[in-house]
Amino acid sequence: GRERxxxxxxxxxxxxxxxxxxxxxxxxxxxxxxxxPIDLVDVTRLLASLGQLSSQAGLxxxxxxxxxxxxxxxxxxxxxxxxxxxxxxxxxxxxxxxxLSVRDNESGAASLFDLQxxxxxxxxxxxxxxxxxxxxxxAMQTSxxxxxxxxVRTAASSPRPAAGAP
Numbered sequence: 001g002r003e004r005x006x007x008x009x010x011x012x013x014x015x016x017x018x019x020x021x022x023x024x025x026x027x028x029x030x031x032x033x034x035x036x037p038i039d040l041v042d043v044t045r046l047l048a049s050l051g052q053l054s055s056q057a058g059l060x061x062x063x064x065x066x067x068x069x070x071x072x073x074x075x076x077x078x079x080x081x082x083x084x085x086x087x088x089x090x091x092x093x094x095x096x097x098x099x100l101s102v103r104d105n106e107s108g109a110a111s112l113f114d115l116q117x118x119x120x121x122x123x124x125x126x127x128x129x130x131x132x133x134x135x136x137x138x139a140m141q142t143s144x145x146x147x148x149x150x151x152v153r154t155a156a157s158s159p160r161p162a163a164g165a166p
Contacts, residue, residue, distance in 0.1 A: 009093075009102070009121055075140065077147045094140040101140035112137040 080091040090105040100113040100121055112133050113121040125133035 009100070075143045075147075077144050092144055094144045096140075099136060099140060101137050101144075103141065103144075110137055110141070112140070 074096065076095045078093045078095075080087060080089050080093075082088050082090055092103045092105065094101045095115075098114060098116050100115055102111045102113075103109070110126060111124045112126050113123065114125060115121065117123075126137055
């Protein structure tokens with residue numbers, strides 16, 4: 001995307017993952033394609049489960065289909081924070097199979113898109129002042145806040161490497 005490092009829309013965040021090799025098969029033994037987005041931490045979990053990683057990083061995330069049941073209501077979260085020389089944007093996003101919620105933390109502006117009706121995320125439902133859209137956006141924001149708190153708790157409880165350790 002031309003706006004790499006500037007947005008959290010699908011054309012930048014959702015990239016294809018292609019896996020091939022022993023054990024990478026659908027339930028019927030044939031090839032598979034997963035249409036739902038997965039987190040990079042899910043890829044780490046999958047590689048760990050296939051025996052390709054030995055770190056504890058594989059303990060996080062979920063196994064994507066076909067290795068586990070699909071979860072169409074799963075909410076994926078992403079952040080874009082200002083970083084010198086890269087971006088000045090400060091964005092949070094939450095996405096399900098149907099909804100995309102984006103919040104600009106600098107301006108406080110929030111957007112909600114129905115990806116089933118508007119796959120290109122061009123029509124911001126919050127501009128229409130629809131109460132159902134507002135409730136959906138609030139639910140996505142609550143999910144993001146819960147995810148963010150869980151990340152902080154996990155980071156705080158993770159063992160730190162000893163000083164001078166490689």
